[in-house]
Amino acid sequence: MAVAAIIGATGGVGGALTAALRAQGDFEVEAFSRTGAPSLDVTDEASVAAVAVALAGRDLRLVIDATGFLHNTQFQPEKSLRQLDPAHMLHSFAVNAMGPALLMKHLLPLCPREGRFVFATLSAKVGSIGDNQLGGWHSYRAAKAALNQFLRTASVELRRTRPEAICVALHPGTVDTRMSAAFSKSGLDVRAPEVAAADLLRVIDGLTPAHTGGFFDYRGQSLPW
Numbered sequence: 001m002a003v004a005a006i007i008g009a010t011g012g013v014g015g016a017l018t019a020a021l022r023a024q025g026d027f028e029v030e031a032f033s034r035t036g037a038p039s040l041d042v043t044d045e046a047s048v049a050a051v052a053v054a055l056a057g058r059d060l061r062l063v064i065d066a067t068g069f070l071h072n073t074q075f076q077p078e079k080s081l082r083q084l085d086p087a088h089m090l091h092s093f094a095v096n097a098m099g100p101a102l103l104m105k106h107l108l109p110l111c112p113r114e115g116r117f118v119f120a121t122l123s124a125k126v127g128s129i130g131d132n133q134l135g136g137w138h139s140y141r142a143a144k145a146a147l148n149q150f151l152r153t154a155s156v157e158l159r160r161t162r163p164e165a166i167c168v169a170l171h172p173g174t175v176d177t178r179m180s181a182a183f184s185k186s187g188l189d190v191r192a193p194e195v196a197a198a199d200l201l202r203v204i205d206g207l208t209p210a211h212t213g214g215f216f217d218y219r220g221q222s223l224p225w
Helices: 012-024 045-055 086-110 138-161 193-205
Strands: 003-007 028-032 060-065 117-122 165-171 214-217
Touching: 003 012, 003 045, 012 028, 012 060, 012 193, 028 045, 045 086, 060 086, 060 193, 086 117, 086 138, 086 165, 117 138, 117 193, 138 165, 165 193
Parallel strands: 003 028, 003 060, 060 117, 117 165, 165 214
Antiparallel strands: none
């Protein structure tokens, strides 16, 4: 049976994606997280490599990276340049950019040479340089922009040997999770994780190799870099 791997499966969106795919029954779903076995911390390359070993030799057809970092008790999104902090920037880049890049390094080589394969990573619209009209959130914006470049570059390399493979960055919108709760102000379209997961899977189902290297929102609309 074809295998789908969800990275960050204990998060709000990751958990909803895992449940939705298992309910569909089209894939054997493998869910990975820091609390799972094997434990996966995207900032620890050895743990990423261990997941690749666990998936090697199987018919891997879908990987969704649902990891990400916006804030915690130590770091909050910056409102101005005065709030830039090297430790905050390093942590944001480690989770939001380096981590997904390590996933691509170790999991994309498992992509079958023939047939449909999708690698989708959850980016964010605020990572779009062309769409940035408000400023702020410097570390998160820059890290997600870096993620988009990693994804785009990986898609070019993968296409040379696996022309049917698809690599995309997806913006899930504002989802009702712990990560976004403090910033879900009135007027935003805040959606339940189950709704967001259904939207994302619908977009993934509609992708073709012509979409590889692209950046799309949860409605399937292309976003500027």
